Amino acid sequence: MTPQEKLRSWFLLNQRDLPFRKKKQAYSIWVSEVMLQQTRVAAMLPLYENFMSRFPTVADLARSSEEEVLSAWKGLGYYTRARNLRKAAIYVEQNFNGSFPKDLNEVLKVPGIGPYTARAILSIAYDLKHAVLDGNVKRVLARLFIYEKNILGAGADKDLQSLADNFLYEDFPGDHNQAMMELGATICLPENPKCLLCPLQSDCKGLSENLLDRIPLRTKEDKKLSLIGHFIWLEKGEEILLIKEKKPRFLKGMYVLPYYFEGKLPSEEYRSSELIQDLANRKSLIKLPRSFSHTITHHKFQFWIHKEVLSEKESDQLVSAMREEMDCKWVKKENLENEFPSSLASKVKKIILSD
The missing domain is CATH 3.90.79.10 (Nucleoside Triphosphate Pyrophosphohydrolase)
Structure with missing residues (x-):
């Protein structure tokens, strides 16, 4: 089996039971991805369920007032995300009749949606061939292929996106992207990675070279x-x-x-x-x-x-x-x-x- 096949098989057997994975629906995936920015899954789930019950469709969200959306967002913080989500729903409703577009360049014009979120929605909802790059995926790629540069440095995203694109399982891009994120969230942890449980342990160059304690390199000035x-x-x-x-x-x-x-x-x-x-x-x-x-x-x-x-x-x-x-x-x-x-x-x- 190829590494991509092993990864997908592992994911199908071990993926967490999350509500936004039950259907390949662009809207629910979109909402979940926005909520998960700077918020952990455990904290987000009950708020996600409540939000989706209040705004079950793009049209419902587009028709809502800003105050209604902010109220439903309470507990997630970073309220600009909620405002942009509502603006985006209005944009999609007005420009695409409520159906989330399938072209990457069109999606990037939607308010509040950047490269990661766009690629995640398009691959998971529509199985389009776009590899995602978030913090978990960066860590997996850095260890898998021994990327020794600072992953927060200039040019790192371009390098890592290239690695992600080349590693993408093009037959199942949605499963692959979710598997990469799931692997980083549950197995390839920042500290004490669970290598014995990893489906890619025999393919991981970082593990074979005993470099996991120093890869990935992350240096960032955190001045508050x-x-x-x-x-x-x-x-x-x-x-x-x-x-x-x-x-x-x-x-x-x-x-x-x-x-x-x-x-x-x-x-x-x-x-x-x-x-x-x-x-x-x-x-x-x-x-x-x-x-x-x-x-x-x-x-x-x-x-x-x-x-x-x-x-x-x-x-x-x-x-x-x-x-x-x-x-x-x-x-x-x-x-x-x-x-x-x-x-x-x-x-x-x-x-x-x-x-």
Whole structure:
């Protein structure tokens, strides 16, 4: 048997039972691939099932509001993925009558879809001859063929894509790509790979040369910006104020608790609007004694919370002044996480309730 045949046989016997593998359907594969970007399978599965029940077709997703999609996405983070998925559904509905295109160049025009996702969908859903390249596949290829360069370095993707293309089992490209990803996720692990269980152990040059402890080489400068942020909790009876700014640095298109950053900022786009700065300067705000940490891509935050309870008259005056520059709304406290679908909301609420 060829290595490709051995790999496919292993996959058909050992693949995990995942809901998006039950049908070769472009839409479900597409949603799963977007969700799995920067999210582990175990964490993604229950959210995937809920999302698909709410938006079972491209048309359903295209007709939804952004707030509905963000609410269904809650728990997955990186909300730009959800916004792009909705935009992409609208694009596919308008340009392809809801059917996912089969041409790679056309797929790459769809909002939020890059080379990996495009190749994964086309090969798995339509059995088109496109080899995928994600982190797991890069590791398998680097060990299988002894690729000793930094896999995060310039030119590495081009080299590894060439290896992937040449290794593709063209008779079964969808199975092959899933097998490569499955092998990297369950057998060819970053540390302590399970070589005795690997269907490619006799074909692996890295194993035969005893190089697995240093391949693949991954060197990346992981510099996170550290910022101190502040949330403003404005309370009126059983409701709290959420805002949606026109051009926020984070949490775009989402209703959020007002927030701002202090100290030296990386750039002007981190600076709050004058209205938020005016809010921050209210002498009646009370700073709560506990803070919490939070990370978003390339950023590490320490957030403090400032609370004020407003009268009906105060709240009306405040909101009427703000509505000229941003959207505002009052929401029930118990609905905070639905209206502000981010783990940040849960962290803020936890501190508020413990105050």
